[in-house]
Amino acid sequence: MSEFTKTPGWLDWYAGPSQPRFQVPEGAVDAHCHVFGPGAEFPYAPERKYTPCDASKAQLYALRDHLGFARNVVVQATCHGADNRAMVDALVHSGGKARGVATVRRSVTDEELQAMHDAGVRGVRFNFVKRLVDFTPKDELLEIAGRIAKLGWHVVIYFEAVDLPELWDFFTALPTTVVVDHMGRPDVSKPVDGPEFELFLKFMREHPNVWSKVSCPERLSVAGPKALDGEQAAYRDVVPFARKVVEEFPDRVLWGTDWPHPNLKDHMPDDGLLVDFIPHIATTPELQRQLLVDNPMRLYWPEEVKG
């Protein structure tokens, strides 16, 4: 039993997800997911902004197998702060089938970075979503970026669309591949060809080192319908945004479940139905293979990619 009490109103991950109708291609990677604790083994960080339910590596890997994925990229969740032990433990027990993205502070040593590299970490996450983290000075982040670049790692950035103009200069100064979480969280009630999303597309167009995860429709959708009760065309308002990114940048997109879906307030999606969202945004077998296999393999397992 964990001594932690969940944040009031916390929604637990969906137990017993459906079998997806969409069969992901062989070797598919769930490139954005998390583990939470378990809190009794890997305590949540004192500075956390939420206390989740537990979501263990065994539960994550059972979901991977159920959905038909071959591998995972486990992203450090903010409830663990810069204590990467739960994430690293998941990598170490994955049989080489998981890579990770860490959160580190300036005080991290070269030995600690190397140990994380040996465990399978290939990136760091810089989070700018104010409800999730306290502010970290940009000079500290740039210093970290310079250090992890030497290991061949990349930077994952999480921010909300309205903050892109202010963060632009910082993002474009990063010396690594830069992966944006969830398309920079567009407001999907605005037009897909409006100025806000256009700015994000311009960010990707002008910077070939910028990639995007086209994930989290359940977080971005305003109008639904929800991925529940067998819904085969969920989150229709997100489709034009994600499809646009997939079609314009087919070799720089990633997809992930975001299991166990931290901080959802409205509903918890059925992960099987979330997989059924994929063919709505990557509409050909070629685009699906790039999104789910070729791109994540190039970024996270380059040593296994020939040529």
Ligand SMILES: O=C(O)/C=C(\CC(=O)C(=O)O)C(=O)O
């Ligand atoms: O899981 C996500 O991608 C999004 C999150 C949580 C998060 O990033 C974290 O806790 O680290 C969110 O929007 O609350």
